[in-house]
Amino acid sequence: MxxxxxxxxxxxxxxxxxxxxxxxxxxxxxxxxxxxxxxxxxxxxxxxxxxxxxxxxxxxxxxxxxxxxxxxxxxxxxxxxWKQDLRPKGFEQVSVYSRNGAIKYARKGDIPPTGFYHVSVYAKNEEIKYEREGRHIPVGYEEVAVYVKTEDILYTRQGETVPTGSEHADVYVKDKDITQVKCLQVKEAFHTECLEKHIPRRDEAVRKFLKNVSPKCNVLSTGLHVKYLFGVGKEKQDKPRKKKEKRDCKAAELLRKVSALRNSNSGYILVHFVGLAPGDSFTGAFDEFADPKLHDLIQDGKQFCDVYRKETLKSHCACKDFGDFLVLYVGAASTVTTSRFNTKTTFDDCIIDIPAATLKTFVRERKAFKETFHTIPGVTHADDLLNVRENRSLQLKSNFEQKEGDQALAEYIIKNLKLAEYISAFTKTECGGSYLYGVHEENCFLEGYGYETKVIRIQPVVLRDRTAFKDTLEDNIGNLVLVCDYDGNEVSPDPNIFQVQFIPSTAAKKECDPRVNCESGNHGHGDVDPVVVHVSARPVSGIVFYDKQGPLAYRYDKQFKLITRINIKDWVRALTRRRETPE
Structure with missing residues (x-):
């Protein structure tokens, strides 16, 4: 989409x-x-x-x-x-500079790196070359454009390809390593109406607003179609999941800009309600959409009313014709404001997003944990799990999904059952934690007592190739998580923070005929006995993020009109900095 x-x-x-x-x-x-x-x-x-x-x-x-x-x-x-083969969203074009074979990327408006000269980038099939600007194009190559999104780079093609094998491409960065991926058709990520009508109108609104307040103010803007705020006719209504995806996309953009302004001494966001009917002044739908998210960005103990103010843009005398714009004032923060922490902590029955104050205390305390993996005492077979109960170090997941292939099941557990998020939460406890897939808590009515409780049911999974399943889990989690020490230094290579084990099912044991040798390999091809998957995580003396990006916090550079990521070291220093108290 x-x-x-x-x-x-x-x-x-x-x-x-x-x-x-x-x-x-x-x-x-x-x-x-x-x-x-x-x-x-x-x-x-x-x-x-x-x-x-x-x-x-x-x-x-x-x-x-x-x-x-x-x-x-x-x-x-x-x-x-097809239309889904698109350039990733949110990327911006950058320039490329070189010095003695070294390459640096600079965003549009940035000052060129000292000692570097501008180069052109060329592509032929999946091969990339850099040549000093003005030199001849290498034989068989075509010039490509370069884009960047925070610290990530990705390669993708743009435009028609030519029979000689050369293809026009866009260049991206991913995790600071240059990689090349499949050729994709690129299209503009804007409606024609937005390009020709709404965006010019937005720019005009910003200019008039700046004249009305002060040219020195930080002013950002965002567009938001009203159909994702208000109810729409049943015949035009999106499916709930699809509508949620669209709302989440705009919410992430809004929070990124609010974070940038809170970390840049305040500013304004002009919210353009695209498609708003003339004369409609109702803004309650935006309040319902935005206020809980805005409240989560108050991480310095202030009240909502002290951080945010809202007013219609037409209330400013020079902006009478802009009744479809709302002005959101964002106050400065006394500590770093993070739009997404990308790490979790534990309750006794679930995991949750970690509050800013809790994470700040956790990093300041700098606990030194023993690097031992969590164990479940007395468990050797699945029936030993019948008396376990969920707690802050033990989480149970039911085996309801029938997946074709062991690798598909591993990917389902990671994507849909949030394994990386559980691991990040377990690493903050003194003994780590265990994640069990194939154990279900079932409702059970107690006759004679008149109430309902829960009992454990084993739902083991049959893995044809445990090695492939284990490797898929380990590789995917390794590519997802980011492990840092308490100063924000990435621990590289990533330490082994979890183990994948298999608890044999008692049901399978009982089905064996005592007259037949029931032994089977448990660590490779041909494993067909049902098992419960046990992922054991150890505590980590540092911070484990379930996303390689780490925490998402931003600043706004008014000179170059850019929103930039705060790197993790600066983020940790800002997070743990103690306020100076006046004497």
Missing amino acids: NLCDYCGDEIFQHQRVIVYHKDVDVRYVTQQDCIPVDFECVTVTVCGEGDNIKYLKKGSLLPEGFQRVSVSVRDWDVNYA
Whole structure:
């Protein structure tokens, strides 16, 4: 799903491509090539349903069930890219500089790194080259653009490909390592209406507002389509999950900007209600959407009313024509404001997002834990788990999902059952914690007593290849988590903070015929006995984040008009800095 970066609504763009045809013969030719002999150029719409591709003349209606696609060509291979094959959202273009073979990336508006000169970037298939600006393009290569999102880089292609193998590409960064990924078709992440109407109107509103307050103020803006705030007609209503995804996307953008202003001595956000009916002055839907999230960003003990103020933009005399804008004032914070901590702590029955004050105390105390993995005493078979109960160091997960393949099950546990988040929470306890997959707490009514309690039921899982399952868990968690010491230094390579074990099922043991040898391998191919998966985490003298990005906190650079990430070392120092008390 591709969402407009401005209003947050879903983008359904019509892709038109130029093809050359002669009778029923169709050829794809890049812009640099000559038209084939006896072929004519026509503009058509290319659409697809599954593997079925149709070509429609300009103005024709789209067949039922089909969607428009873009077309790219490399050598003799034709690639059809549907609308989900897009450039990742939230990236901004950067410049590339070089010195003695070293490469640095600078965001638009940044001062070039000292001693570095600007270079052009070229791509051929999956190979990247850097050449000093103004030099000749390497043979077979094409110039590419470079984008960056915080500290992450990713490679993706843009535009049509050419038969020689060269492809125009965008360059991205991921975890400071340059990697290359599959060629993807890139499209603008904006509605045409937003580009031509809403964004220019937003820019005009910002200019007039700055004149009305002070040019020195920090002023940011965001667009938000009203259909994700207000109720809509049943015939146009999104499915709840889809609507939540769109709301979450805009909420993350809002919190990033609020964090930046709180960490940059205050400022204003102009909220543009895209699609608001003329004369509608109701803002309660935005309050319901934003206020709980804004309250979570008050991490210095202040009251909501002391941090935020709201007013309509038209209340300013120079902005009478902007009734669809709300002005949100954001006060400065006395400590670093973090939009997402990306780490958890434990209750006795669940894990929760860790409050700022709790995390601050945890880092200041600098506890030195013993690096021993959590154990469950007396458990050798699954039936030994019938008397366990969830607590701050033990969490149970039911085996309700039937997945095709051990690797698919491992990925489900990580993605849907939040294993990395549980590990991050367990590492903050003195003894670590255990995560059991295949144990269910079932409601049970006690006859004669008149109330309902819970009993343990074992739901073991059959793994065909425990080694593949274990490797998938370990590799995925290793790629997800970030382990830092109390000063924000990344522990590299990542320490072994969890172990994957298998508890054999008693049910499988009882089914064995005593006259038959029931022994089977327990650590490789051919494992078919049901087991309970036991992931044991150890305590860590530091902070474990369940996302490689670490904590998300931002600043606003007014000079270059950029929102930048606060690096983790500066974040830790700001988090733990003690306020100076006046004498």
